Amino acid sequence: VSVPPPTPLPHAPKLTGRAPRDDPALARQLAAIVGDRRVLRRPGELRSYESDGLPGYQQRPSLAVFPGTRDETIAVVRLLADWGVPFVPRGAGTGLSGGALADDVVLLGLHRLSRIISVDADNARAVVEPGVVNSTLTRAVAPFGLHYAPDPSSQTACTIGGNVAENAGGPHCLKYGVTVNHVLAATVLLPSGEVVSLGNAAGESDGYDLLGAFVGSEGCFGVALDVTVSLARLPEAVRTLLADFTTVLDAAEAVSAIIASGILPAALELMDAATIQAVEASIYAAGYPVDAAAILLIELDGAAAGLDDDAARVERFCLDARARGVRVAADATERAKLWQGRKKAFGAMGRMSSHLVVQDAVVPRTRLPEILAEIERIGAAHGVSVCNVFHAGDGNLHPNIAYDASNADEARRVHDAMSQVMEACIAAGGTITGEHGVGLDKLPYMDRLFSPATLDAMCALRSVFDPDRRANPGKVVPVHSCREWHAAPSTRHA
Amino acid sequence: MTTMLGCDSTAAVAERIREARATGTTLRLVGAGGWLDAGRPCPAEHRVELRPLAGVTEYEAGDLTLTARAGTTLSEIERATAPEGQWLTLDPFGSADGTIGATVATASHGPLSSSYGTPRDHLLGCESVSGTGDVIRSGGRVVKNVAGFDLPRLMCGAWGTLGVLTEITVRLRARPEVDRTLVVALRDESAGACADAWRWLRASPFTPLAAELLSASIARRLGLGERAVLALRLGGNEALVRSAERTVAELGDVRTVAGSLWDDLRRSEPSGSVVIRLGALPADIGSLWAAAGTLAERAGGFAHSTLGRGVVRCVVPIAELEEDNGRLWGIIGQLQAAGSRIFERLPSSLWSGIPSPASDPISRGVRRAFDPDHLLNPGILGESA
Numbered sequence: 001v002s003v004p005p006p007t008p009l010p011h012a013p014k015l016t017g018r019a020p021r022d023d024p025a026l027a028r029q030l031a032a033i034v035g036d037r038r039v040l041r042r043p044g045e046l047r048s049y050e051s052d053g054l055p056g057y058q059q060r061p062s063l064a065v066f067p068g069t070r071d072e073t074i075a076v077v078r079l080l081a082d083w084g085v086p087f088v089p090r091g092a093g094t095g096l097s098g099g100a101l102a103d104d105v106v107l108l109g110l111h112r113l114s115r116i117i118s119v120d121a122d123n124a125r126a127v128v129e130p131g132v133v134n135s136t137l138t139r140a141v142a143p144f145g146l147h148y149a150p151d152p153s154s155q156t157a158c159t160i161g162g163n164v165a166e167n168a169g170g171p172h173c174l175k176y177g178v179t180v181n182h183v184l185a186a187t188v189l190l191p192s193g194e195v196v197s198l199g200n201a202a203g204e205s206d207g208y209d210l211l212g213a214f215v216g217s218e219g220c221f222g223v224a225l226d227v228t229v230s231l232a233r234l235p236e237a238v239r240t241l242l243a244d245f246t247t248v249l250d251a252a253e254a255v256s257a258i259i260a261s262g263i264l265p266a267a268l269e270l271m272d273a274a275t276i277q278a279v280e281a282s283i284y285a286a287g288y289p290v291d292a293a294a295i296l297l298i299e300l301d302g303a304a305a306g307l308d309d310d311a312a313r314v315e316r317f318c319l320d321a322r323a324r325g326v327r328v329a330a331d332a333t334e335r336a337k338l339w340q341g342r343k344k345a346f347g348a349m350g351r352m353s354s355h356l357v358v359q360d361a362v363v364p365r366t367r368l369p370e371i372l373a374e375i376e377r378i379g380a381a382h383g384v385s386v387c388n389v390f391h392a393g394d395g396n397l398h399p400n401i402a403y404d405a406s407n408a409d410e411a412r413r414v415h416d417a418m419s420q421v422m423e424a425c426i427a428a429g430g431t432i433t434g435e436h437g438v439g440l441d442k443l444p445y446m447d448r449l450f451s452p453a454t455l456d457a458m459c460a461l462r463s464v465f466d467p468d469r470r471a472n473p474g475k476v477v478p479v480h481s482c483r484e485w486h487a488a489p490s491t492r493h494a
Numbered sequence: 495m496t497t498m499l500g501c502d503s504t505a506a507v508a509e510r511i512r513e514a515r516a517t518g519t520t521l522r523l524v525g526a527g528g529w530l531d532a533g534r535p536c537p538a539e540h541r542v543e544l545r546p547l548a549g550v551t552e553y554e555a556g557d558l559t560l561t562a563r564a565g566t567t568l569s570e571i572e573r574a575t576a577p578e579g580q581w582l583t584l585d586p587f588g589s590a591d592g593t594i595g596a597t598v599a600t601a602s603h604g605p606l607s608s609s610y611g612t613p614r615d616h617l618l619g620c621e622s623v624s625g626t627g628d629v630i631r632s633g634g635r636v637v638k639n640v641a642g643f644d645l646p647r648l649m650c651g652a653w654g655t656l657g658v659l660t661e662i663t664v665r666l667r668a669r670p671e672v673d674r675t676l677v678v679a680l681r682d683e684s685a686g687a688c689a690d691a692w693r694w695l696r697a698s699p700f701t702p703l704a705a706e707l708l709s710a711s712i713a714r715r716l717g718l719g720e721r722a723v724l725a726l727r728l729g730g731n732e733a734l735v736r737s738a739e740r741t742v743a744e745l746g747d748v749r750t751v752a753g754s755l756w757d758d759l760r761r762s763e764p765s766g767s768v769v770i771r772l773g774a775l776p777a778d779i780g781s782l783w784a785a786a787g788t789l790a791e792r793a794g795g796f797a798h799s800t801l802g803r804g805v806v807r808c809v810v811p812i813a814e815l816e817e818d819n820g821r822l823w824g825i826i827g828q829l830q831a832a833g834s835r836i837f838e839r840l841p842s843s844l845w846s847g848i849p850s851p852a853s854d855p856i857s858r859g860v861r862r863a864f865d866p867d868h869l870l871n872p873g874i875l876g877e878s879a
Contacts, residue, residue, distance in 0.1 A: 122696075122777040123804075167640045178638065180647070181615055196856065203773025203833020204805060207851030207875065208656070208860055209601075212614055212647030216640050236699035256556055262579065262668030303700035306734030362636040366556035394638045395557075434638035442641070449641055453628040457864065458643045464859035476642065 021062040021085045021106055030065045033075045038112075040064040049090070049107050053154070054098040054441050055355040056405040061088070061102035066109040070129070070225050073113065077223070078193030080106060086470040087191075089219040091131060091162030094154040096358050097439025099166065099218050099475055110161050110223060116140055117226060124231045125184060125201070130161025130224045137229075146231040149176035152435070153343045161224050167216030169435030171267035171342065172299070174393040176232055178435065180215040185228040188214060188221070191471040201228040213461065218437050219472035221465035235266075235301035239311040240329040240338055243296040243318035244289045248272055248376075248388070251294035252369040254321035255392040258298070259365055261317065263310050268393030269297040269342055275349070275389040275400075279341045282348035286341025292324070296392065297342055345389045346400070353402035359418055363430035365395040374424045375399050382417035384410075396434035397425065423448070438476045446478055455481035497539075502546035504621060504629060504660040510542055511658065511869065512627035520872045523654040525565060525593035531765070532600065533653055535842040536874045544595055547660060550574045552635070559618060559635050561663040564595025580666045583610035583703075587760050587769075587807075595659045601651030604760055605704035605727070608802045614650045616664045622649055622657030625865025635663050648860065654871045655852075656864040670703070670729030675753045677723040678745045683709060683787045685780035691724045692779055692801050694745055700738050703727040704756070705801045709787045712796035716758050718751070722787070724801075725755060759798070767795070768810045768841070770826065773834035776804035782831055789825050804833065812841055823847075850876030 020026060031039045040046055041063045050058045067073040080087050088102035090109050100107075113129035116137060120126065121144035128137060134155040138147045151170035152158055158168070164186065169178045176182075185199035199211035214221050245251040251270055258268060271279070276288045276295060288295055296318065300310050315326045329335040341348075350356050363371050372388065379386035379401075390398040399421055403414045422432055422445050432438070432445045446455060459482035463469065499521075501507045514521050522538035524530065526545055544565045552561040555578040562571060569590035571582050586592060586602030596602070598620070603612040610616070619633025632645035649656055680687040688707060695705050704727035708716070713723045726742060728735045742748050763769065774782050783799055786808040790797040795810035808829060823844070829835065837848055852861065852875040861868070861877060 120775070123775045124696075167644075169638060173638070177611075177615065180644075181611065196854075200773070200834055202775050203831060204771065204803075204836055206834065206836050207651075208857050209614060209647045209651050210856055210860070212650070213644050216644050220643075259558065260556055260668065262670060264667075303698075303730075303734055303737065305700070305737030306731045309731050309733050362634075362638050364554060364557040364559065364636055366554055391638070395636055396638045429635050431634045431636050431639045431641045433641050434636070435640055437640055438642065446642065449634075451629070451631060453624075454630045454632055454645070455642075457624065457628070457630045457632075457645060460863035461643050461645070461648070461860065464856060464863055 020083050021104070026083055026085065027063055029079055030063070030076060033079065034065060034067050034072050038066040038068065049093070049102070049109070052090070052093040052098060052100040053096040054101070054439065055357060056411065057098050057101055057440065059101045059103040061107035062104050064107040064109055066112055068112040070113065073110070073223070073225060074189055074193065074195065076108065077189050077191065080470070081191065081193045084468065084470070086473045088472050089165065089223045091159035091165070092133070092154070092157045094158045095162060095166060095437065095439065096360065097433065097437040097441045099437050099439035099472065101440055103474070105473065108223070111159060113161075113225075119144065121146065124233065125228055126231060127201070127226055127228050128160050129226055130159060130164070132160045134158050134160060134163060141231050142234070145234050147234055148182070148229060149173070149232040150179045150182060153346060160227055160229065164215050164224055164227055165217065165219045166435070166437040169391070169396065171269050171391060174268055174391065175264050175266040180212060182230050183211065183215050183227060184230055186211060186214060187225045188223070189225050190222040191466040191468065195225065199228070216437070217465070218439065218476050220462050220476055222471060237304035237307050238299060238301045238335065239307055240335040241298040241311060241314060241326055242288070242329070242338055243298065243323045243326045244292045245294045245296070245321070245323050246292070248294040248372050249369045250322045251296050252372060252392070254296060254318045254323065255368060256365060257317040257321060258314055259393060261313065263300070263313060265298050265314070265393060266301040267297065267299040268391070270388065270390055270392035271295050271297070271342065271345065272388040274385060274387040275345050278348040278352060278387065279345050282344070282351055284341050284344040284348050286337050288341060297338060342389070349387055349400055349402050353404055355405040356400055356402050357414060357418060358436075359397065359399045359421060360433045360436040361399070361422055361425035361430055362394065362396045362434040363425050363428045367428040367430070368392065368395060371397070371424060371428050375421055378417050378420045378424065382413045384414050384417050386417070391434070394434065395430070440475060443475070443478050447481060452481055498541050498543055500543045500546050504623065507542070507547070507623045507658050507660055508627045508629055511623055511625065514540065514869050515625070515627060515867060518867070520869050523599075523658055523871055525596035526567060526591050528588055528592050529596055529600065532839050533874045534845045534876050536871050538872055542658065544658070545593065551661065555580060557635070558666045558668065559637065559663060560666055561635060561661060562594055563661050564659040565593050567591050567593050568597065575666055579669050581669050582616070582664055583667050584613060584616060585756060585760060587763060589761050590757070594662050594664070598650050598662055599652065599654050599659055605706045605756060605800060608704045608706070608800050609701050610667065610703070614647050617646050617650050617662065618665055619663040620646045620649055620659055621661040622659050624657045625867060625869045630657060633663065637665055653874045655861060655875055658870065671731050672729065672735045673703070673753060674728045674735055674739070675751050675755050676726045676728065676739065676742055676748050677718050677751055678726070678742060679719055679721045679723050679747045681746065683722045683784065685784040687722070688783040688799070689780035691745065692776060695801055696776075698738070698741055700728075700730070700734060702738070703729040706759070707783065707799040707801055708759070709790060709797040711791050712759070712762060712798060715762060715796070716755060727753070727756065763809050764811045766812045767839055768812055768826075769838035770808045770829055771836040771838055772806045772808065772829060772831035773836070774804050774832050776802060778832060779804050779806065782806050786829060789828060793825055845876065848876065852877040
């Protein structure tokens, strides 16, 4: 790591009665860096940036700026530091926790930094800019027999920079690990405008794991200018199984049996009846059995030798858990179809109502059956219909509710039901987010999960990277829980 | 005179730290005490003994997670998990008598890191007591978790300087159906032989649990013959392992050996060794291997390499060097690597020349945030206040 001295407190130019972020002079100076077309100020222009993947929230940025190169990004962030203006980094805006919402602050869009800088096939790694789309990277390295393993459902749109900010997961993270397990190094632009390199792309790291702390920091520690990721080999063989159950609990029992057996599937996904029906009624219809109470989509991959033995054992575990049948995808086309139904399940549910709330709680895997029963009970008590489609192998639940946010009564019931679901998951020894991040959406639960001293430590860590707390303000840790933030600046740790 | 302060609870640790803070006393954190010669000299006034803070506190086999107090030894965890057919896939060099707290604090790992990763990939949550005596519980017991900033990863490899680890939750794995160890004799210790082994590993469709190159000197000591070997630990079902064995035969003469090889290797370092870990891009591992192997043998030591990770570890007994620091420096100086050079153990007189990995402003800021008075293991990372 090499870092120049810490930033002085922001020295904003003299104010003209406006908040500095609304000052036309700031817009002019930003435009001088990125060009007029890349600075948006008018409400109509900003409409697309008023929301991200979290429904029911709209916040308008004061302006949006879209640098196209690394140097422009550095110049923009330095200018914002000079002005003392807060900013919210944004990749593709697909995040589901409201992390990219900018409430009257500057929105820093990074999707134009979309170069794959290098691919080192021998060492199975690539260096990419933050705006590279997840599936674009996987396609680019496929000719070398490689792929980028973390595969969020939004992978055809979401960016690596956003994935790093959220420590994103995906179905195949069960075997391959989440984003943090695949990031070797990053060049990071701190909110002060200083550039530091974290991690070591060519060897081992020593000292504090600052890279580990940066991944998943939800844009509060700065933005990545480039990221070195490790790539996984394409497996020699793949088996994709679809098991069909008459109760969700039977499917959950099969999950437990598979996990306990020592077989580590690449992915182990559960979809309930409501999800299956939504998918089958959409253009993503995958041929799922519409009368099933639940299906498991199980993928095994690796060396061809022994894979069929594992598949046979998995099939046996499903049948022992009273599966009606287990189907094995015959070829790559059928496999792709089965997966498309899973990956587009959120889109399919989106057709049913104007809004869709997607939750992301995690429970210990042995608690899955009871928590699924509890979720069903909570949904019924509030008169809402919960669809479950989730990473069963990880215990990472995605209870979803399609609803109409303009109906105040329905919106309140949905909110109350989701709060109770979160409370139930916490009570079961779980957590409030497995891969989507805290953002704005899960802030209210942070006090339930962590002690004041722990939240204070998180605040202190954030202050080391961003002493002025201008990067993605108000996200991740509730401001009221930061003891030191109530103190005068001169007594701050950093 | 150092005072020993035994701690058998988190509250006791917090109390010791608050007392230390009130009196401005520095603390040396001690687990099983087996690795005290690792890292830099740590001139603290009192020792905090954490071995009494032991025991598995929560283990639900179906979840494949385990929570233990930090002074629990790796062998105690092994005894708890083995009856369930599970294991904690961390095998740091030294012995299984080391504690889970020290393993995480020092981010120590061994041959299994080739497939399962390092402690940062196993750690799900932890409880620690900061240098201000605050108890911090972060992460959790679930295998996927992005709630809040990642304090556990920060604690991992911090050598106790950001807090005393008191409880740790780790991910476990189910033991493979078949776990077989093979050794392949390599033609020599050259860069080319190493590169061939790496290319074979990279091209093979299966991932061995471990793939460790051993120099001839350590191979000899472990009774594996006179030549350098590639030691492979194959795991999976019978069909997979059998097929893997057939492919390994392409590399040279193969024989199956007892799995105790891995424990023997972990314990093979004479106390008072100099240990240097070199890192490079995996494709460049050959030249590093040749240089490290030659120097280690010349100095009466040995080298081994976790091939897939691009890491070569060089072990040289200090006694062999007749306390001739000039010669030792000459050897160390020649051990350069494009990627990284990490000193695990050095004679205390040599540390002053090694730059601290925690001297940059962010690391210093992190230390200030968690241990503002530098009470915990002062100097162990070479940092200055």
